[in-house]
Structures are given as structure tokens and as C-alpha cells.
Amino acid sequence: xxxxxxxxxxxxxxxxxILTGKAINxxxxxxxxxxxxxxxxxxxxxxxYKSAREYTGTFLEYKxxxxxxxxxxxxxxxxxxxxxxxxxxxxxVSILETVIPVATVILSAIFLKEHLGKVQWLGIxxxxxxxxxxxxxxxxxxLTGLNWNIGDAIMIGAIFSWAIYSIFVKRYMHQFPAYGAxxxxxxxxxxxxxxxxxxxxxxxxIPDLAHANLWSGLLYLGIxxxxxxxxxxxxxxxxxxxxxxxxxxNFLPVVTMTGAFLWLGERITFMQAAGALVVITGxxxxxxVKKNISVNVKEQAEGxxxxxxx
Numbered sequence: 070x071x072x073x074x075x076x077x078x079x080x081x082x083x084x085x086x087i088l089t090g091k092a093i094n095x096x097x098x099x100x101x102x103x104x105x106x107x108x109x110x111x112x113x114x115x116x117x118y119k120s121a122r123e124y125t126g127t128f129l130e131y132k133x134x135x136x137x138x139x140x141x142x143x144x145x146x147x148x149x150x151x152x153x154x155x156x157x158x159x160x161x162v163s164i165l166e167t168v169i170p171v172a173t174v175i176l177s178a179i180f181l182k183e184h185l186g187k188v189q190w191l192g193i194x195x196x197x198x199x200x201x202x203x204x205x206x207x208x209x210x211x212l213t214g215l216n217w218n219i220g221d222a223i224m225i226g227a228i229f230s231w232a233i234y235s236i237f238v239k240r241y242m243h244q245f246p247a248y249g250a251x252x253x254x255x256x257x258x259x260x261x262x263x264x265x266x267x268x269x270x271x272x273x274x275i276p277d278l279a280h281a282n283l284w285s286g287l288l289y290l291g292i293x294x295x296x297x298x299x300x301x302x303x304x305x306x307x308x309x310x311x312x313x314x315x316x317x318x319n320f321l322p323v324v325t326m327t328g329a330f331l332w333l334g335e336r337i338t339f340m341q342a343a344g345a346l347v348v349i350t351g352x353x354x355x356x357x358v359k360k361n362i363s364v365n366v367k368e369q370a371e372g373x374x375x376x377x378x379x
């Protein structure tokens with residue numbers, strides 16, 4: 070299949086993660102994240118078990134950075150998203166999620182001492198202003214007020230969680246087999262989330278899991294954005310390169326906002342559309358400048374890998 074079509078499917082599946090998370094948000098966030106990862110673990114196990122076992126020594130040698138990647142990228146990233154969707158719209162979540170590459174660039178500049186050019190700084194400012202524009206509904210003057218949506222605040226956790234994950238992925242993920250690492254990460258996440266789910270049920274009550282639509286949503290989350298999207302993304306990256314393939318992810322807000330309007334009945338405002346456009350422009354400026362001054366060989370040498378579990 071042509072890599073462009075593969076990336077279209079990836080964007081559709083990642084948008085479906087947000088839309089489905091919103092559609093089944095009668096379930097609390099830790100519960101959604103736990104069952105999503107449990108399904109993903111079962112699906113990935115036949116493919117990842119052999120390589121995970123062969124690389125046991127590597128997992129132990131790099132256990133600290135591997136644990137950081139697991140907790141930030143697999144365990145809590147989507148938990149933050151599902152928590153955010155309890156309070157805010159799918160459209161807002163998708164726009165704010167687009168800021169992640171910019172946050173990654175900022176953290177890379179701070180901790181890895183990567184140089185940022187003027188155009189990248191312009192992109193960072195545009196992305197930041199666009200995100201604030203969306204959160205504030207176009208009324209930046211309300212920034213100092215106390216009427217922030219808690220869902221928007223939770224998304225800040227998701228943004229920086231994935232940004233930290235991305236930095237560690239760049240430095241360490243090339244040490245591990247892709248599917249073996251995903252299997253181990255998913256397994257650890259299931260173990261970490263289990264007591265949190267029990268605590269969540271103690272505080273909020275045991276949710277009614279008897280409805281078929283809830284399980285169809287959980288199965289979708291565990292199979293498509295967690296696994297099928299990864300296969301498509303890997304294939305597309307092999308043919309296009311990581312930088313070019315990642316451009317397609319900038320269309321996530323457009324697809325999600327359309328789906329939210331058609332499926333969830335969300336109202337899309339001009340302010341949201343304008344803010345999304347500003348964010349996407351800023352992300353492209355921030356991330357693509359680096360691509361223009363790099364070569365694919367350098368990316369591969371640095372261990373550039375596709376995102377695992379968005």
C-alpha cells in the first residue's frame with residue numbers, strides 16, 4: 070500500500086483514540102487506560118514475546134530509562150488524555166495534543182542543549198499562542214482568570230509526558246526490539262495501572278462494564294491505535310522517513326474535529342478552527358526546520374523511532 074494511504078489510516082486511528090475515549094467517558098480514565106493496555110498486551114504477545122525474551126539482558130541493563138519511557142509514553146500519556154476528555158471536548162484535546170512536538174523541541178533544547186534557530190522559536194511562539202487561543206476560546210485576556218477547564222490543565226500533563234518519552238526514545242529506544250519493547254512496556258503498564266484502577270473503583274464505584282458499546286470501544290482502543298496504527302506507521306516511516314511521515318500527524322486536529330462534529334455532536338467554533346491552524350503552522354515551522362538541516366542517516370544513527378502508542 071502507498072505510504073500516504075498508510076499515514077491517512079494512522080491519522081484516522083489516532084483520531085479514533087480521542088473520539089472513542091470521549092464516547093466511552095462514562096468509564097473513569099484509569100479504567101479505560103487499563104483495559105486498553107490489557108487488550109493491547111494480549112494482541113501484541115504472540116508477536117513480541119520471542120524478541121522480548123531474547124533481549125532480557127538489554128532490558129535489565131537499561132532498566133531506568135526503559136521505565137521512564139514506559140511510564141511517560143505508555144502508562145500515563147493516554148491516561149492523561151482520557152482524564153482530560155472527562156472535562157473537555159475531543160476537539161480541544163486533539164488541538165492541544167498537536168503541541169507535543171513543540172514541547173519536545175523545547176525540552177530537547179533545555180536538557181540536550183540542542184540549538185534552536187529563529188524560525189523554530191517563531192514556530193514555538195505560534196504554537197503556544199494558538200494553543201492558548203483554543204483553551205481561552207479566543208479570549209486571551211481571560212488568561213489570568215480562574216476559569217480554566219480542568220481538562221485543559223490535565224492535557225498539559227499529557228503533552229509533557231509524551232515530550233519526555235520522545236526524548237528518551239531518541240536516546241535509548243534503538244537498544245530494544247520494537248515489538249518486544251512494546252510488549253514489555255504494555256505489560257508493566259498493566260501492572261502499574263491495576264492498583265490505581267482498584268483505588269479508582271473504591272472512590273467512584275465499580276463501573277457497569279456490561280454494555281457492548283463500552284467493550285467495542287475498549288477493543289478498538291487496544292487493537293487499532295495501540296497496534297494496527299503502529300504497523301502502518303512503521304511501514305510508512307520505512308518508505309518516507311520519520312520526518313516526512315510525521316507531517317501527516319499535523320492533520321490530527323482536522324480529522325478529530327470533523328469526527329467530533331459528525332459523531333459526538335460537538336460544536337466547532339471559528340476560534341477553535343483558527344487556533345488549530347495557528348498551532349499546526351507553528352508545529353511545522355518548529356519541526357521541519359530541523360529536518361532541512363539534517364539528513365536521514367543522522368536520524369537513524371540517533372535512533373529516531375516512530376511513536377508507539379498514541
